[in-house]
Amino acid sequence: MSPPTNEDDQRGELTVSRVVDAPRDLVWQAFTEPEHLAAFWGGPDITVSVESVTMDVRPGGSFELTMVASDGAEYPNRGEYVEVDKPSRIVFTEPDTGITATITFAVVGDKTEVTIHQVGVPERFLGPEAEAGFAATFDKLEALLDRWTDG
Amino acid sequence: MTLTEERLDAAFSALADPTRRAIVTRLSAGDATVKELAEPFTISLQAVSKHIRVLERSGLISQGVDAQRRPCRLEIDTADELINWITEQKQRWEGRLDALEAHLEQVRAVQVQESSE
Numbered sequence: 011m012s013p014p015t016n017e018d019d020q021r022g023e024l025t026v027s028r029v030v031d032a033p034r035d036l037v038w039q040a041f042t043e044p045e046h047l048a049a050f051w052g053g054p055d056i057t058v059s060v061e062s063v064t065m066d067v068r069p070g071g072s073f074e075l076t077m078v079a080s081d082g083a084e085y086p087n088r089g090e091y092v093e094v095d096k097p098s099r100i101v102f103t104e105p106d107t108g109i110t111a112t113i114t115f116a117v118v119g120d121k122t123e124v125t126i127h128q129v130g131v132p133e134r135f136l137g138p139e140a141e142a143g144f145a146a147t148f149d150k151l152e153a154l155l156d157r158w159t160d161g
Numbered sequence: 162m163t164l165t166e167e168r169l170d171a172a173f174s175a176l177a178d179p180t181r182r183a184i185v186t187r188l189s190a191g192d193a194t195v196k197e198l199a200e201p202f203t204i205s206l207q208a209v210s211k212h213i214r215v216l217e218r219s220g221l222i223s224q225g226v227d228a229q230r231r232p233c234r235l236e237i238d239t240a241d242e243l244i245n246w247i248t249e250q251k252q253r254w255e256g257r258l259d260a261l262e263a264h265l266e267q268v269r270a271v272q273v274q275e276s277s278e
Contacts, residue, residue, distance in 0.1 A: 024247060026254040032265040040261060040268075049264040053256025108170075109250070124261070126254050 027125040034115050037122045038097040041113065042067045051087075052077045068094050073102070175219035180204070181212050188222060188235040198233060 030037060040046040044063035052058045062076035074088040092110070093101035100113045109128055116123040175181055184198055199209040213233060216222045225232045 024251045024254075026251060026258065028258045028262070030258070030262050030265055032269060036265065036268065037261075040265065046264065046268075050257055050260035053253065053260050054263075055256070124258065128250060128254070 023127070023129050025125065025127045027123060029118055029121050029123045031121050033120060034097050034117050034122045037115055037124060041100060041115075042096075047073075048075070051075065055080060056085075067091060067100075171219040172221050175216050175221055178212065178215075180209075181216055184209075184212060184216060184233075185221060185235065188233055192225075192232040192234045194230050194232050 032040075040050065042065070044065055045060050047065070048058040048060040048063050057078045058075050059078070063073070064075070065071070065073035067073075069091055071094075072088060072090045074086070077085040077087055079085070087104070088106065089102040089104045091100065091102050093099060093112075098115050101110065102113075103110045111126055111128040114125045114127075116125070176185065180202065183201070187193060187198060187201075195206065195210055195213060198213070199206045202209060213222070213224065217224060221236055222233050223236055225234065
């Protein structure tokens with residue numbers, strides 16, 4: 011698994027990886043069963059009730075849930091499974107944001123490495139030529155923003 | 162789509178064109194007039210103006226009201242927003258993994274308790 015690079019950031023892609031202290035089967039369960047997913051999908055600050063979760067974990071199937079922020083604001087989250095390869099890989103898309111995320115689960119001793127690779131920029135904006143130029147523009151913009159915030 | 166997402170789409174879409182990227186890159190070095198921006202290109206001033214209008218609509222650049230020069234300027238907020246969005250997406254996953262670890266710890270603690278009963 012390649013580590014996250016600056017290049018990824020510049021192309022609007024991102025990679026996040028973590029070794030969690032649990033066997034792979036359990037981690038797979040966590041991502042594919044409503045009662046587990048609801049417990050962590052919102053992160054530390056957002057609540058997801060088990061009742062709001064529906065999921066049909068197979069290619070072409072979808073998931074839907076409601077995230078509730080601490081101020082009570084509700085955010086629906088829905089996605090569609092593109093690939094489901096038990097117990098090592100899930101790919102899903104979110105039609106609302108245009109992102110595609112690939113989650114892989116790798117055995118590391120008695121632990122599991124979870125890696126998320128997300129294409130954060132809708133694909134239609136990224137032809138091979140656009141990608142190269144996009145990276146260059148981001149370089150310049152980032153340098154500029156650094157100057158801006160320093161000054 | 163939210164307003165932010167619409168703006169992001171417009172901005173990314175605008176940046177997919179090489180001429181427009183060159184314009185944005187040039188403006189990151191400082192404000193410039195349409196004429197100055199057109200200089201390095203072989204295309205007409207009119208074509209450059211068209212690209213500038215697309216960039217303006219996307220919120221990436223703005224054009225001054227000074228009737229004589231009307232200099233173009235890079236809009237830092239939009240550029241900032243693009244980069245922030247990616248950072249936020251990353252934080253969202255990090256937060257999810259934090260919560261996942263806490264949840265798994267709980268599940269395993271219950272499993273250990275059950276197996277010892």
